[in-house]
Amino acid sequence: MLESALRRRANLPILRLLAESWQAFEALSARHVRQLGLTPAQFDVIATLGNTAGMSFRELGQRTLITKGTLTGVVDRLEAAGMVARQTAPRDGRSTIVTLTPAGVACFEHVFPAHLAHVAPAFDGLDEEGRRRITTALVELRDRFLSAAARQGGLVEHAGHGEVAS
Secondary structure, three states, rough: HHHHHHHHOOOHHHHHHHHHHHHHHHHHHHHHHOOOOOOOHHHHHHHHHHHHHEEHHHHHHHHHHOHHHHHHHHHHHHOOOOOEEEEEEEOOOOOEEEEOOHEEEHHHHHHHHHHHHHHHHOOOOHHHHHHHHHHHHHHHHHHHHHHHHOOOOOOOOOOOOOOOOO
16 A cells, blocks of 8 residues: 555656646747637647648547537637538538638648747757657657556547657
């Protein structure tokens, strides 16, 4: 029992660093996204749909960091702004495909490169080996959380599971 408690406490520095890393990223990212005229959730949807033929709500939910309940409202607002359109999936009439409109594509082509340039200085001085080490560690940590969630009956669907964009 004592050993188990000590092991759990040994994880606290990792959990704190994970939370602090996310908060630091959000502080850097969210302000810039708002300056571009979008909310972080809207940016997430536009960035995810960019350079695709569109995707179902389910796939969009798996690929974004937005909860299912919030995703519908975000897509509703983007649709009202003329950035996205919904259409019935050709092979499954029960599924809805969300695509960028021409205005959404123009937005993506403006905001996505601008945001990548904005966050790029955070990676200055990081060589390929450093990128590889961080990527490997993050994939391992993500997979450990997904495995723990699966063992405990939690939601484990994640489109990127096992993949890392290069």
